Amino acid sequence: MPVATPGEAPALGPFGESAPLSLGVELELQLVNTHDYDLAPYSDEMLRLMSRFRLPGSVVPEMTSSMIEVSTGICRSAVQVHDELSAIRDALVKCADRLNIAVVGGGTHPFQQWHEQRIYDKPRFRELSELYGYLSKQFTIFGQHVHVGCPDADSALLMLHRMSRYIPHFIALSASSPYVQGQDTQFDSARLNSVFAFPMSGRAPFTLRWCEFEKFFNKTTRTGVVKSMKDFYWDIRPKPEYGTIEIRVFDTPLTIDRAAALAGLVQSLAAWFLQEQPFMPEEDDYMVYTYNRFQACRFGLDAVYVDPVSGQHMPLREHIGLTLRQVMPHARRVGAAYGVQMLWEDAEHGTNDARWLREKQGRERLLAEVVRQGALRFREAR
């Protein structure tokens, strides 16, 4: 993290324009060798080979050299997200085959040792490594970020705080990081525990007006603690330059299908919010936020969900069902019905990627073999 000189506070900049409900998806992916399936530092070679393909979106390096981040362009629908991610995935697989490595999804690598990771040689990552020490290598975790376009700045903040109520749903449906450093953490998403170690993580401040958010940003940057929006590791953050909000709690799923389905869910919720204005978020929503988030990380689809308005406790799976029933008409309208239906069925059966990983490990008793099968799963086309 950037160490700005106090007094030179950078400006937040205007909130950009984007088509409402447009989508953009970023996926952080693991690069592993095909011998013992540990993480392998091949991001430079992958970037070089990937640059020869004409693809939508972009491919960029991440914090450590065994990671790579791919992103779609601006998409209209989950179907387009799926198509673009499929094209990128196919190119990734080709490049990986040429280098004798494999690309894998999942929120964590199950048995990598954080101290063996190498910081990618880029000034920002070096700065982060210098400030955060071992935390930066422990940040060898893999997430999916979903951007959704908002009509204007105030609408973006409103959507952000409405979306916050569904953070546990997102975590449970995408959870794919039960193993860390060779151990079952008993969490479905242990990845988010690593994010929590960073000082600027957690939730965004509760404000529904962009001018107030600007005041908050200016106050924070004046202290020199942050330099730009990039330095906030919030679960959801506004992205003024794109005119979007960015949801960052998803573990990278094991398949492109699920990644596109989760993007479709975000779009469907956003469509529901914009079309029906179903509720107004309140500061008090956040009283149960951290508890709900913990429950989803720990127990996944078997978590308990506390309704922020009524305080009623119910199985998260049940609340996901209620939510998906409400958003399904909007999902059909925006073309995300297939993915949302898939997530609904998974929620009912309690099957997420964390469970898949545990089932494989139960059968194989070898985490490296679980990674190998995860790599095969990533290659599969629908």
Place this chain on the structure above:
Amino acid sequence: MNEVMAVWAAWLRPSAGLPTLQWSVLLAVAAAAGHLLQRHTGLPKVVGYSFAGTFAGLAGFSGGAWPLQGIALFLLELGVSVVLFEAGGRLALRWFRHNPMVLLQSLLGSLLTGLCVFYALRYLGVRATVAESLAVISMAASPAVLSRVVVDTRASGPVTERAMTLSTLSALYALTLVNARTGVLTRQGGDVGDKLFPVLVVLGVSFVVGAVLALLLRMALRVMSPTSENTSMLLVALIAAGTAVASHFGGSAPLAALIGGLLLKQMNPRPWAWPRQLGTVSSLLTMLMFVLVAVVAATAPWNPAVAGLVAALVLARGAGTIVGVWLANWRSGTSWRQAIWTGCAMSPMSSVALLMVSQFATASAGLGAEVAGIALPAILLMGVLGAIAATFALHRARETSRSDEAEGADLAGEPLRGKGS
């Protein structure tokens, strides 16, 4: 040194015999030398082992009589077989289908190495048959030294992976050619069929033993976990049995082990976890191998004429490998710079080469002596310098843990430090 040993022999009568005591003390010294060298210079431990063996050999240590035979030869073959089995298990044939340029890199690298060494030695007046034998031996890089360097420097990345693959393939080519060559040497005269027969026997036996080894391990892995200590012991025991059988029936033990590893990788795509489990016993075996190689190689006579030939061989070998790997790098997935570091990382020459020299010595006393006269000093030199060159290459390719630590050290001096707001 022999007088000192004679005094010891008269004074001390250990139950396992004096050679056991000598070897135990030498291995203890080598272990300490490897540790101290790595700790104080950052060089891999294998350099320390080779130094200890070299000093012992130069001081007249009698534990490595040339040509190798008996238990010393078996231990060397076993050590090489364990290393080559694991190295063969890293060769994924599907990689060559997706990236045939890697295969071309290996073929061109080995071919140019052989040609450069042959013509350099011929230019310096070495007899054609000797130059030819040395050219084939020189093709083999040392997966044994390189794998120890990789472990000691905790290296990983495209250069490391490719150097290991190309070294293993070069050992495969060289072992095959040397077995064919020595097979022909034993059958002077006769028609082509008579000459080819021993070649087919050695290659056939090696393949059959390798295939049986792979099948047995494939069956074992159906019921045993690769992470189990017992699986590792089973692996070493089966390789030892394969080594004894291959040699007995006229095959090549290292070639059989390499083929066994290669076949097992194709039959069993599950991850290989046992190298981590092989642990101290395997490390002791490989250390013994490096010390033995250095002791034996150090017994070779040195004189200015030999020094010139050795220097020519080493330089020609290095140039041939680097140029070959570099020329075929186009569209192989690594940069031109990485191709040069890959070629440099392939410089070690050690136990596999020694075994091949030993094969020549067994096949023909005259030719064997001439080959050993140049090859043994070259092996001694490249056992140490090659390990250092490989370490340097992996470090410059930024694939060792040291390069990462160095970055950290550089950063420590930057003004950002301590300004955490």
